[in-house]
Amino acid sequence: MALLNTKITMAKILITGGTGLVGKALTKMLHSHGHKVTILTRKIPTQAPATGIQYAIWDLTLGKIDKTALDETEYIIHLAGAAVVEKKWTARYKKEIIDSRTRGMDIIADQLKNNSHQLKAVISASAIGWYGPDQSTGISFSESAPAAKDFLGETCRIWEESLIPFSAMGIRTCALRTGIVLTREGGALKEFEKPVRLGIAAILGNGKQKVSWIHLEDLCRMYCFAIEKEINGAYNAVAPAPVSNAELTLGIAKKMKGNFFISAHVPEFVLKLMMGERSVEVLKSCTVSAEKIKEAGFTFHYPSIDAALQSLYP
Numbered sequence: 001m002a003l004l005n006t007k008i009t010m011a012k013i014l015i016t017g018g019t020g021l022v023g024k025a026l027t028k029m030l031h032s033h034g035h036k037v038t039i040l041t042r043k044i045p046t047q048a049p050a051t052g053i054q055y056a057i058w059d060l061t062l063g064k065i066d067k068t069a070l071d072e073t074e075y076i077i078h079l080a081g082a083a084v085v086e087k088k089w090t091a092r093y094k095k096e097i098i099d100s101r102t103r104g105m106d107i108i109a110d111q112l113k114n115n116s117h118q119l120k121a122v123i124s125a126s127a128i129g130w131y132g133p134d135q136s137t138g139i140s141f142s143e144s145a146p147a148a149k150d151f152l153g154e155t156c157r158i159w160e161e162s163l164i165p166f167s168a169m170g171i172r173t174c175a176l177r178t179g180i181v182l183t184r185e186g187g188a189l190k191e192f193e194k195p196v197r198l199g200i201a202a203i204l205g206n207g208k209q210k211v212s213w214i215h216l217e218d219l220c221r222m223y224c225f226a227i228e229k230e231i232n233g234a235y236n237a238v239a240p241a242p243v244s245n246a247e248l249t250l251g252i253a254k255k256m257k258g259n260f261f262i263s264a265h266v267p268e269f270v271l272k273l274m275m276g277e278r279s280v281e282v283l284k285s286c287t288v289s290a291e292k293i294k295e296a297g298f299t300f301h302y303p304s305i306d307a308a309l310q311s312l313y314p
Helices: 021-032 091-113 151-161 164-168 188-197 216-228 245-257 268-283 291-295 305-312
Strands: 012-016 036-041 053-059 075-078 121-127 172-178 180-182 200-204 213-215 233-237 262-266
Touching (some): 012 021, 021 036, 021 216, 075 091, 091 164, 121 216, 151 172, 164 172, 172 216, 180 188, 180 216, 180 305, 188 200, 200 245, 200 268, 213 216, 216 233, 233 291, 245 305
Parallel strands (some): 012 036, 012 075, 036 053, 121 172, 172 233, 180 213, 200 262
């Protein structure tokens, strides 16, 4: 993974959610370019970390954090958050989804208010769930659009509002509203692959719904860009070319199976029976613009789905 040319060397970076899918890849990228990374975790791994990487304890249930972890931190990258689609959206789990994204920021902000620090910026994950479904054909969502009134829209709004206390302290903040992350290491792509391994390209619903996606490498580079270029506010972390669910599904199937697969539509009612309220996430069309981050100077290594899939299925 290539990092941007940066003027920032040997930065001290604190990552929440550093043991997750994005966190692992981002930690590897930052470490390979000489940055010192501290990962906040509930349990210190028994395996010795690589040089330049260390761990610190935080416990959201007790509202505690290792105070020394913040002493010399210059940048915080906030990735922590409970998985959204893997579990049923009970009232209890909905609360966990929100709390896991905001409680940690509350604890860190409270800690910083009462102590001296060197923090320059907080770069937080957010999600394109902010926008809800497409409102008009051919119109992409830009960062100025208001948060949707559904559960995910409200979650993203509250998530991003957890950055306000940092802004109030004069600390730069940035939220990256992330689309579907493509990587062979896990996440959505693994779910697309499961039926393909059986020779079936499972198109969800009518397959016309737009999917706004981003290659994992570009996402990690975008976090580095957010630190280097000192950008503020919300930016969409999506590739410039959204595709339909059918295009993505068939593209993956062709890479995995050549012509040796059949395509089949999974009816909406089946998805709703299987997933309940969560089915909105796989059935809605959400076309999101990447223009703002491009105008800030970010260059995508994988701007098209063909380029992304070629790198993932060489």
